[in-house]
Amino acid sequence: MRAFLMLIVMVVMAASAHADVISERKENFRANVKSLKLIQPAMEQGNMETITQEAEAIANWAKAMPEFFPDGSDMGDTKARPEIWENWDDFVAKSAANREAAETLASLAAAGDYDALPAAFGALSKTCGDCHKLYKY
Numbered sequence: 001m002r003a004f005l006m007l008i009v010m011v012v013m014a015a016s017a018h019a020d021v022i023s024e025r026k027e028n029f030r031a032n033v034k035s036l037k038l039i040q041p042a043m044e045q046g047n048m049e050t051i052t053q054e055a056e057a058i059a060n061w062a063k064a065m066p067e068f069f070p071d072g073s074d075m076g077d078t079k080a081r082p083e084i085w086e087n088w089d090d091f092v093a094k095s096a097a098n099r100e101a102a103e104t105l106a107s108l109a110a111a112g113d114y115d116a117l118p119a120a121f122g123a124l125s126k127t128c129g130d131c132h133k134l135y136k137y
């Protein structure tokens with residue numbers, strides 16, 4: 001009985017430890033949407049500074065992203081699919097692709113390459129969908 005209670009306590013503790021990481025990652029993903037929404041009008045206005053800044057924010061989150069998916073964090077208030085941990089290397093590769101696309105957009109904007117921006121923006125958005133398709137409910 002005691003061992004059983006200990007187990008319950010440990011499971012509850014693990015779940016609440018993950019609750020923080022889950023809510024933090026969701027917050028960061030919502031920030032991604034805000035960044036994309038700022039980048040879109042900035043492209044029309046030629047506001048390179050905003051594009052660079054927001055694309056860098058996306059790249060920074062992409063870099064940290066795998067750390068926010070510890071084992072067992074597919075339980076709780078989350079839409080993360082268990083396939084993330086079954087195909088961990090691919091999940092990490094998809095976050096790296098997201099980062100690279102964001103970095104490309106940031107450096108094109110920093111270089112003032114106005115004409116290249118829409119395609120780079122499209123490529124970046126695609127990396128979001130490429131991951132969600134497989135790893136998000």
Ligand code: HEC
Nearest residue numbers: 026029030032033078079080094095098127128131135136
């Ligand atoms: C490598 C995989 C991956 C990439 C890349 C990725 N996402 Fe996600 N995203 C996820 C997963 C997994 C979840 C589910 C997280 C959860 O519910 O715990 C998620 C959740 C979200 C959510 C829901 C957040 C919430 O409050 O529930 C939004 C919005 C989102 N992503 C937007 C984006 C945008 C925009 C991009 C691209 C700029 C992006 N994501 C790139 C994997 C990814």
